[in-house]
Amino acid sequence: MNAVKIxxxxxxxxxxxxxxxxxxxxxxxxxxxxxERTGIKSRxxxxxEDTSSIANKAAKIALxxxxxxxxxxxxxxxxxxxxxxxxxxxxxxxQKEIGAENATAFDINAACTGFxxxxxxxxxxxxxxxxxxxxxxxxxxxxxxxxxxDRSTCILFGDGGGACVLETxxxxxxxxxxxxxxxxxxxxxxxxxxxxVNNPFIEEKVEKxxxxxxxxxxxxxxxxxxxxxxxxxxxxxxxxxLNxxxxxxPHQANxxxxxxxxxxxxxxxxxxxxxxxxxxxxxxxxxxxxxxNAFEEGxxxxxxxxxxxxxxxxxxCGSTLIKW
Ligand SMILES: CC(C)(COP(=O)(O)OP(=O)(O)OC[C@H]1O[C@@H](n2cnc3c(N)ncnc32)[C@H](O)[C@@H]1OP(=O)(O)O)[C@@H](O)C(=O)NCCC(=O)NCCS
Numbered sequence: 001m002n003a004v005k006i007x008x009x010x011x012x013x014x015x016x017x018x019x020x021x022x023x024x025x026x027x028x029x030x031x032x033x034x035x036e037r038t039g040i041k042s043r044x045x046x047x048x049e050d051t052s053s054i055a056n057k058a059a060k061i062a063l064x065x066x067x068x069x070x071x072x073x074x075x076x077x078x079x080x081x082x083x084x085x086x087x088x089x090x091x092x093x094x095q096k097e098i099g100a101e102n103a104t105a106f107d108i109n110a111a112c113t114g115f116x117x118x119x120x121x122x123x124x125x126x127x128x129x130x131x132x133x134x135x136x137x138x139x140x141x142x143x144x145x146x147x148x149x150d151r152s153t154c155i156l157f158g159d160g161g162g163a164c165v166l167e168t169x170x171x172x173x174x175x176x177x178x179x180x181x182x183x184x185x186x187x188x189x190x191x192x193x194x195x196x197v198n199n200p201f202i203e204e205k206v207e208k209x210x211x212x213x214x215x216x217x218x219x220x221x222x223x224x225x226x227x228x229x230x231x232x233x234x235x236x237x238x239x240x241x242l243n244x245x246x247x248x249x250p251h252q253a254n255x256x257x258x259x260x261x262x263x264x265x266x267x268x269x270x271x272x273x274x275x276x277x278x279x280x281x282x283x284x285x286x287x288x289x290x291x292x293n294a295f296e297e298g299x300x301x302x303x304x305x306x307x308x309x310x311x312x313x314x315x316x317c318g319s320t321l322i323k324w
Contacts, residue, residue, distance in 0.1 A: 004123045004166055005174030006322065007068070010061025011162035011292035012054055013044040013279065020155070027151035034155045039255025043158030043280030045143045050084045051161070052093040055139035058163040058288070059094055066165040068133060070098030073165075075134035076105040077122050079114025079284040081192065081313065082140045083107055094137065104131070111190070112251050112312025113180070114138050114284030115162070119308075119320050120178040126168050134166040138284035145192045147211035156253070157212070158280030162288025173303075173323045179234040180318030189218040190313040219315075223253060226317035227261040230309050234319040242267070244305050249294060251310035252276035252286045273299060283312065300324055 019042045020031040034040055046054070055078055063070065078091040091105035110117040115138030122134045139161025146154050166175075193208025227250060235241060248271055250258050255276060262269045273294045282289060287308050294300050304324045311317040 001127045002129060002168040003170070003172060003174045004126045005169040005171070006324070007165045007167045008062045008066035009162065009164045009288065009292040009295050010058045010063075010065060011160065011289040012057035012061065013160040013289065014046045014049055014054065016045050016047050017042050018045045023155055026148055027154060029151045029155060037256070038156060039276055040155065040280045042278045044160055046141050046159045049141070051080050051082050051139050051141045052084045052090045052097075054141065054159065054161040054285070055080070055090055055137045055163065056094055056097045058139060058161045059098060059135055059137055062135065062163040062165050063098065068165055070100040071102060073098070073100040073103050073133050073135050075122060075125060075131040076100060076103050077118040077134065077136050078107045079110065079118040079138045080107055080140055081109050081111050081114065081283060082142055082144055090139065094135070100135070110182075110312070110316045111314055112253065112281070112283045112286060113310040113314070113316040113318050115287045116178070116308060116310045116318040116320055117180055117316070119175065120180055120318065122166055123175050123178065126166060132168050135163060136166055137161060137163040138286070138288045140283045140285045142212070142283055145211050147213070150211070152216055153212050153214055156281045158282050160279065160282040160289050161285040162292050164288060164291070175320060175322055176240070177234050177238050177321040178319065179230055180316070183315045186218070186222060186315045187313070189215040189222070189315065192313070220254070220257065222315055223257045223311045224260045224264070226311040227257065227309055228264045230311070230317050230319040231261070231265060231307055234307060234321045238321060240305055240321065245271070245307055246304040247271065247273055247294065247299065248307045248309060249273045249287060249290050251312065252279060252290055253281045286310070
């Protein structure tokens with residue numbers, strides 16, 4: 001089995017900043033409530049850029065940093081729940097944009113855990129020798145599916161994306177282990193409908209809920225439990241314990257969820273990288289954006305042991321253990 005390492009990272013956020021104050025002009029809410037319950041102060045909202053455009057900008061930064069050309073990439077996986085189209089996939093659009101003529105390209109959807117799932121799929125395919133250089137992206141334009149009249153959800157989400165270049169490696173560094181699990185029984189707690197079944201042969205049409213609808217308290221419970229269990233699970237059967245971990249990069253959904261997990265795991269909060277204050281929850285974009293920001297801030301050094309951990313719609317959760 002080949003070892004697989006993250007060679008580079010990149011991220012892109014739309015420039016348009018929407019503060020809590022701005023949202024309070026749309027729905028009955030206020031900055032204090034949002035900051036106290038979520039830790040979020042502002043988020044970036046697209047002024048027309050779709051997911052492929054966001055993903056493309058993040059991907060190009062990661063490729064430049066890795067000094068890898070599009071034609072050298074043989075696998076592209078994009079995690080998103082807000083693709084531009086049903087087809088072509090965002091991954092195929094990126095393939096065209098970066099000239100990755102030799103690549104297999106496809107999207108996956110595991111909502112906010114998408115990037116973790118995409119890393120696991122990419123790494124597994126590379127480990128068995130099928131591919132050598134992959135581009136793994138998590139990107140969203142959640143503002144397309146946010147119900148801007150629902151104050152319990154529209155305060156949470158933002159647009160953006162991140163990417164990384166994966167490479168097979170001879171050394172022991174890289175992705176050490178990954179863990180994932182899904183719970184479809186709880187799917188109804190966080191939904192966003194696609195198109196309705198509508199054709200000339202239907203007698204009674206059933207309309208789906210088009211926008212994000214969430215049972216916040218149920219998702220909160222799942223998030224806190226799954227974050228701690230995913231961190232514990234990814235360390236199982238490895239030579240590492242929680243004490244060896246230098247940095248945890250969690251899905252950036254809510255500061256209270258991260259604080260709760262830190263307390264449960266008996267870890268100081270500064271072991272967690274947090275950037276949700278001015279990014280919000282960007283679903284599949286969240287973890288790669290945080291990874292990129294931590295890298296740019298010099299918080300990631302060679303040899304560090306890092307855990308990426310996510311949870312989200314599906315319901316889904318998972319984690320990745322990395323030796324950088
Ligand atoms: C959404 C969330 C912030 C709500 O916080 P909460 O403490 O659970 O709040 P509740 O939903 O119980 O609502 C409490 C009250 O605040 C009100 N409220 C909800 N949103 C509000 C807002 N934006 N501004 C002001 N009041 C609001 C509710 O109507 C409710 O009022 P009531 O008591 O009069 O009925 C929280 O549940 C959460 O973060 N859940 C996880 C969501 C998540 O991370 N989802 C993505 C996962 S990938």
